[in-house]
Amino acid sequence: MLFPHLLLLCAVLSTASGCSRDDARNQVRGNSDTALSSVGPGPCTLEFSYAIGTIDPRFHISRNEVRQAVEEALALWAGAVDRLDVQFHEGIRAGEQARNTILFEYDERQDQSDRARRFQDQIASKGDFIDQLHREYELEQRDLERRTGEHRRLSGRLNERIERFNSWVESVNQSGGFGEGQLGEYEEQLQAVEAKREREREMRADLDQFVASLNRRADLLNREVAFHDDMVRQFYREFGDEYRFNSALYRFDGTRGTITVYHFHNRRELKVILAHEIGHALGLGHVPDSRSIMYETIRDQMLGREIVLSAEDIRAVQALCR
Numbered sequence: 202m203l204f205p206h207l208l209l210l211c212a213v214l215s216t217a218s219g220c221s222r223d224d225a226r227n228q229v230r231g232n233s234d235t236a237l238s239s240v241g242p243g244p245c246t247l248e249f250s251y252a253i254g255t256i257d258p259r260f261h262i263s264r265n266e267v268r269q270a271v272e273e274a275l276a277l278w279a280g281a282v283d284r285l286d287v288q289f290h291e292g293i294r295a296g297e298q299a300r301n302t303i304l305f306e307y308d309e310r311q312d313q314s315d316r317a318r319r320f321q322d323q324i325a326s327k328g329d330f331i332d333q334l335h336r337e338y339e340l341e342q343r344d345l346e347r348r349t350g351e352h353r354r355l356s357g358r359l360n361e362r363i364e365r366f367n368s369w370v371e372s373v374n375q376s377g378g379f380g381e382g383q384l385g386e387y388e389e390q391l392q393a394v395e396a397k398r399e400r401e402r403e404m405r406a407d408l409d410q411f412v413a414s415l416n417r418r419a420d421l422l423n424r425e426v427a428f429h430d431d432m433v434r435q436f437y438r439e440f441g442d443e444y445r446f447n448s449a450l451y452r453f454d455g456t457r458g459t460i461t462v463y464h465f466h467n468r469r470e471l472k473v474i475l476a477h478e479i480g481h482a483l484g485l486g487h488v489p490d491s492r493s494i495m496y497e498t499i500r501d502q503m504l505g506r507e508i509v510l511s512a513e514d515i516r517a518v519q520a521l522c523r
């Protein structure tokens with residue numbers, strides 16, 4: 202799961218103690234390995250031309266929805282190269298004009314997945330819950346920034362006030378000390394400074410409490426994210442065998458390619474399946490990292506909140522240009 206903003210709180214307030222940012226950060230799984238590496242000499246341009254063939258109505262997916270899923274899958278690859286020229290062919294002769302045809306063939310694999318679908322619904326609603334927590338967290342974090350700014354300004358004013366007070370006391374001391382009349386003024390000023398100092402102390406205590414509660418929220422969020430990831434892992438342990446990329450197949454007859462989709466559980470997964478098969482159509486083979494789109498089975502690619510290319514995917518597609 203990707204939560205890049207979590208637990209950066211400790212740096213904000215030097216007064217907040219007991220922060221274990223490193224622990225927290227270890228739980229926050231980023232996809233830092235997906236940063237684009239630099240492209241070799243010359244712009245990297247690839248082409249993909251496709252048509253959408255027959256879609257079995259039992260998939261309950263429209264041609265437009267398929268097209269959208271294909272475009273989303275293509276966008277993943279497009280992000281890793283300088284240019285991906287996509288031609289979409291429509292109409293009766295589309296199959297002859299396009300280099301690739303995408304078909305949806307229904308078989309029993311699609312039929313036997315009710316339990317899997319229920320499980321995925323649970324995972325999805327857990328994901329919604331996490332999104333909600335994350336939104337609340339971000340709102341509070343913004344509130345914290347505002348309050349931290351206020352506190353910083355107040356502290357600044359307080360320090361200036363203390364400095365003025367001290368230099369006044371010093372100057373009176375140097376010019377012979379406090380006389381009867383100045384003692385009253387001294388008391389007055391001291392009280393004013395103390396009152397300001399007290400306000401600062403209260404504000405800092407409030408802020409510490411706020412940071413503590415925000416950190417508890419972050420912990421909860423991290424726990425929920427870990428739980429969500431466990432559910433996803435369990436899902437693929439239980440249903441993993443049917444989740445090999447034999448849910449779909451890419452065939453190339455020497456001139457034209459065909460991507461046939463047999464099975465998918467949801468749109469997210471369809472995107473991964475299409476991205477994988479399009480990867481083959483672009484000329485990619487399999488890669489060893491299980492989080493890669495081009496890994497031989499579908500599994501860990503579904504762990505993140507977003508479907509992304511791995512560093513291996515990016516290297517592989519960029520290598521096509523050299």
Ligand SMILES: [Zn+2]
Pocket residue numbers: 446477481487496497
């Ligand atoms: Zn494959």
